[in-house]
Amino acid sequence: MSVVRLPQASSFAPSIDHMFDAMVILCGVVAIGVFAVMIGMCIVYRRGSKADRSIPVAQQMGIELAWTLIPFLLFVGIFAWSIRLWVHLRSPPADSLTIYVVAKQWMWKVQHPDGRREIDALHVPLGKPVRLIMTSEDVVHSFYIPAFRIKQDVVPGRYTQLWFKATQAGNFQLYCSEYCGTNHAAMLGTVSVLPASDYARWLVSVTAMTPEQRGRQLFVQMGCSGCHDPQSGIRAPDLHGLYNMPVHLNDGTVVQADDAYLRESIVFPASKIVQGYTPIMPTYQHRVDEEGILALIAYIRSIGPAPPAASQDRSSHD
Amino acid sequence: MTDVFVRDSPLRRSYLWQGGHTLRSWLLSTDHKRIALLYAASITLFFFLGAVAAALMRLTLIDPQGRLMSAETYNKTFTFHGVVMVWFFLIPSIPATLGNFLVPLMVGARDLAFPRLNLFSWYLYMVGGLFTIACLLLGGVDTGWTFYTPFSTMFSDSHVILAVVGVFVVGFSSILTGLNFIVTIHTMRAPGMHWYRLPLFIWGIYATSIVMMLATPVLAMTLCLIGLERLFGVGIFDPSLGGDPVLFQHFFWFYSHPAVYIMILPAMGVVSELICCGARRRIFGYRFMTWSLLGIAFIGFLVWGHHMFVAGQSMYASMAFSILSFIVAVPSAIKVFNWVSTLYRGTIDFHAPMLYALGFIGLFMLGGLTGLFLAAVALDVNLTDTYFVVAHFHYIMVGGSVMAYLGGIHFWWPKITGRLYSERMAQLAAVLMFIGFNLTFFPQYLLGYMGMPRRYHQYPPQFHALNVLSSIGAVVLAISYLMPLFYFARSLRSGASAGPNPWQAAGLEWMTSSPPPEHNFVETPVVTEGPYAYHEHEEQA
Ligand SMILES: [Cu+2]
Ligand SMILES: [Cu+2]
Numbered sequence: 001m002s003v004v005r006l007p008q009a010s011s012f013a014p015s016i017d018h019m020f021d022a023m024v025i026l027c028g029v030v031a032i033g034v035f036a037v038m039i040g041m042c043i044v045y046r047r048g049s050k051a052d053r054s055i056p057v058a059q060q061m062g063i064e065l066a067w068t069l070i071p072f073l074l075f076v077g078i079f080a081w082s083i084r085l086w087v088h089l090r091s092p093p094a095d096s097l098t099i100y101v102v103a104k105q106w107m108w109k110v111q112h113p114d115g116r117r118e119i120d121a122l123h124v125p126l127g128k129p130v131r132l133i134m135t136s137e138d139v140v141h142s143f144y145i146p147a148f149r150i151k152q153d154v155v156p157g158r159y160t161q162l163w164f165k166a167t168q169a170g171n172f173q174l175y176c177s178e179y180c181g182t183n184h185a186a187m188l189g190t191v192s193v194l195p196a197s198d199y200a201r202w203l204v205s206v207t208a209m210t211p212e213q214r215g216r217q218l219f220v221q222m223g224c225s226g227c228h229d230p231q232s233g234i235r236a237p238d239l240h241g242l243y244n245m246p247v248h249l250n251d252g253t254v255v256q257a258d259d260a261y262l263r264e265s266i267v268f269p270a271s272k273i274v275q276g277y278t279p280i281m282p283t284y285q286h287r288v289d290e291e292g293i294l295a296l297i298a299y300i301r302s303i304g305p306a307p308p309a310a311s312q313d314r315s316s317h318d
Numbered sequence: 319m320t321d322v323f324v325r326d327s328p329l330r331r332s333y334l335w336q337g338g339h340t341l342r343s344w345l346l347s348t349d350h351k352r353i354a355l356l357y358a359a360s361i362t363l364f365f366f367l368g369a370v371a372a373a374l375m376r377l378t379l380i381d382p383q384g385r386l387m388s389a390e391t392y393n394k395t396f397t398f399h400g401v402v403m404v405w406f407f408l409i410p411s412i413p414a415t416l417g418n419f420l421v422p423l424m425v426g427a428r429d430l431a432f433p434r435l436n437l438f439s440w441y442l443y444m445v446g447g448l449f450t451i452a453c454l455l456l457g458g459v460d461t462g463w464t465f466y467t468p469f470s471t472m473f474s475d476s477h478v479i480l481a482v483v484g485v486f487v488v489g490f491s492s493i494l495t496g497l498n499f500i501v502t503i504h505t506m507r508a509p510g511m512h513w514y515r516l517p518l519f520i521w522g523i524y525a526t527s528i529v530m531m532l533a534t535p536v537l538a539m540t541l542c543l544i545g546l547e548r549l550f551g552v553g554i555f556d557p558s559l560g561g562d563p564v565l566f567q568h569f570f571w572f573y574s575h576p577a578v579y580i581m582i583l584p585a586m587g588v589v590s591e592l593i594c595c596g597a598r599r600r601i602f603g604y605r606f607m608t609w610s611l612l613g614i615a616f617i618g619f620l621v622w623g624h625h626m627f628v629a630g631q632s633m634y635a636s637m638a639f640s641i642l643s644f645i646v647a648v649p650s651a652i653k654v655f656n657w658v659s660t661l662y663r664g665t666i667d668f669h670a671p672m673l674y675a676l677g678f679i680g681l682f683m684l685g686g687l688t689g690l691f692l693a694a695v696a697l698d699v700n701l702t703d704t705y706f707v708v709a710h711f712h713y714i715m716v717g718g719s720v721m722a723y724l725g726g727i728h729f730w731w732p733k734i735t736g737r738l739y740s741e742r743m744a745q746l747a748a749v750l751m752f753i754g755f756n757l758t759f760f761p762q763y764l765l766g767y768m769g770m771p772r773r774y775h776q777y778p779p780q781f782h783a784l785n786v787l788s789s790i791g792a793v794v795l796a797i798s799y800l801m802p803l804f805y806f807a808r809s810l811r812s813g814a815s816a817g818p819n820p821w822q823a824a825g826l827e828w829m830t831s832s833p834p835p836e837h838n839f840v841e842t843p844v845v846t847e848g849p850y851a852y853h854e855h856e857e858q859a
Contacts, residue, residue, distance in 0.1 A: 023691055027688070031683060038679065041662060042661065042668075045597070046666050047666060047667050058604065064656075068648060075647065078694055082640065082696040086696045090633045140466055146769025149699065151702065152628050152630075155557075155563055155564060156468065156557045156563060173778065175771045176771070184774070185774035
């Protein structure tokens with residue numbers, strides 16, 4: 001039969017497979033043990049057989065406690081093992097390369113840091129941690145690369161993230177694994193892992209604007225600069241150095257200016273009002289798509305003056 | 319046909335004859351036994367409708383390109399399969415048929431506490447069913463049985479509202495059924511039938527009823543919210559209206575995870591009855607069995623987030639749901655060990671009900687063990703939304719609940735109809751079912767392990783061989799499901815008379831005639847001993 005082990009193409013794959021195999025062995029032993037006892041009893045105590053049938057006790061506290069506690073302790077062990085891996089799966093290293101993914105019925109749109117864009121394909125460098133920031137333009141999708149053992153739902157109205165480090169060059173299948181309508185089964189893509197130098201060459205083989213540049217362009221085109229640029233006459237907060245900083249709202253709460261907050265400020269400006277300002281900003285919900293919003297955020301993130309949290313050049317500080 | 323009835327005197331003294339024999343006397347009957355048969359007929363119909371949908375899917379998946387039907391039709395087919403099998407077959411299956419028939423008999427009562435409410439529940443079920451059928455006839459719905467938003471509220475252009483209304487209505491039928499059982503078990507037990515003398519079937523039904531009453535209202539509310547957003551554009555789940563799609567998933571699984579226990583707890587009750595009778599032994603660890611049923615029902619409310627490990631819920635929430643999911647597996651393990659220990663020093667008969675029960679233990683255990691993989695968050699990331707999950711829950715729901723349901727139907731058939739069936743044929747069907755089931759669903763574990771996502775109507779070539787194998791298994795499974803129709807029909811026409819207690823089983827339901835008279839017992843029974851008094855029988859013999 002054609003059961004094939006998937007390629008182990010990311011740094012997670014060996015440790016996840018290791019745990020999977022251990023579970024198969026553990027559960028296999030339990031299952032075979034229980035089956036063996038069950039079948040053994042069925043043979044020994046079948047009607048008509050010669051066997052001791054004196055009436056057994058109907059309940060034994062010791063046995064019951066044993067088979068309550070032993071599974072419980074085993075489960076705690078499995079839990080602890082999986083949590084270690086889980087935390088690792090959820091902690092992208094600081095030096096990760098950030099790539100944006102926007103899903104829509106029924107395609108994957110990818111935007112690289114240097115501006116190169118692709119559809120239903122994702123090129124990544126070998127051996128370098130990559131962080132994907134993902135959102136959807138319509139319904140829930142799920143980004144699944146079996147060879148990397150990773151999966152993350154892509155949810156409209158939110159940014160979800162995922163990280164991995166590819167350890168094997170080659171092409172791997174990308175699936176949508178959350179049902180998303182008619183062509184769900186055709187929402188596929190290819191992940192190509194390239195040696196770092198090839199990736200660098202691939203990135204610049206087509207000249208394109210970086211997300212920051214595109215963001216600046218949109219910022220001007222859509223009239224944001226007319227209110228937000230410091231020299232404009234309208235009272236609107238200056239967005240310089242805003243990224244990741246605390247923002248005081250007029251209801252007294254303080255929020256952090258992360259991606260989700262910035263997105264909300266653009267799509268639903270009325271829902272959180274900055275202290276000291278009036279809600280005059282119009283919504284851009286239907287005027288800019290998710291890729292545009294990502295570009296605007298990239299631009300806002302890129303503009304100084306740069307306090308440490310928003311700094312471009314973190315390595316020199318930490 | 320009528321001749322047989324007239325001459326057959328046990329029948330004339332039973333509920334089948336006494337309540338009248340017009341169609342009207344059945345449709346307006348408030349006798350729990352007749353209502354059980356109304357349910358049995360209607361859920362059998364829905365079971366075969368759902369099974370036809372499954373067969374069409376397995377047929378499509380023989381071909382990697384899925385050319386038998388369009389993507390849209392395939393999506394509607396699996397949605398129909400899920401909706402029908404979950405809400406119109408599995409959830410009502412054991413409670414509404416065996417539960418309705420047996421709860422009053424087993425506790426020594428004349429009927430359920432609210433007989434008319436019971437009939438009303440069946441009508442609600444049928445109304446819900448009509449909406450679902452109407453939805454199918456008008457072109458179906460393509461959201462999946464999970465109705466995930468915002469796809470179901472803003473994007474699907476199929477008949478979502480009809481499907482949602484159908485499920486909404488049938489939900490009330492299950493709330494009312496649960497209520498009826500709870501009140502009956504609390505207030506109508508025969509003299510001497512105290513709580514720890516109740517058969518485990520009653521405990522299973524009791525635990526399920528609690529879950530039905532507490533969880534189903536949440537489903538009803540969630541479905542209303544879908545309607546509000548879809549029809550009136552009230553922003554609840556769709557982010558472009560300011561809503562949150564993950565909120566829907568929380569609501570939905572808050573109901574639908576406990577719903578898994580609505581399906582499995584009564585099955586555990588049935589299997590306990592069958593194992594004790596088949597091994598002629600008192601159940602091992604009775605109190606642990608009762609408390610594990612209640613424990614599962616309770617902890618089952620706290621694990622819904624294990625369906626959402628990759629849905630965007632926080633990392634810490636996932637950890638909490640993970641450990642709780644492991645904890646809920648402990649009582650299930652206790653049950654398996656106790657069932658197996660009940661065989662110890664027994665006198666085991668391998669009649670059909672016992673074969674089903676043994677099959678249940680095996681399949682439920684495999685389903686449960688693979689559940690541990692999914693509870694381990696890091697493994698779930700890879701396995702969720704693949705065929706591994708499909709295989710896992712079919713092991714629990716089809717391998718578990720359906721096997722138990724059929725085992726129960728075989729066990730109590732002589733009581734319900736007063737007739738015996740062909741034991742040979744029934745044993746053959748049970749064995750075929752076990753083989754066909756494993757052939758169908760075991761390959762799906764492997765497919766999931768290899769990364770095949772679920773709800774795909776076409777797939778890459780490396781998944782071909784296992785899909786073909788699974789479809790071949792489905793043929794065997796289909797045959798084993800059709801067989802009982804034939805030998806049960808023959809039993810009704812010409813089966814030998816069963817007598818009150820053909821299995822020499824313990825339990826109040828076996829102390830009255832088969833089929834039972836309209837008010838169950840000629841004299842109210844008085845209970846003087848615990849359940850499963852098989853040892854006492856043995857000593858007398
Ligand atoms: Cu999809
Ligand atoms: Cu669940």
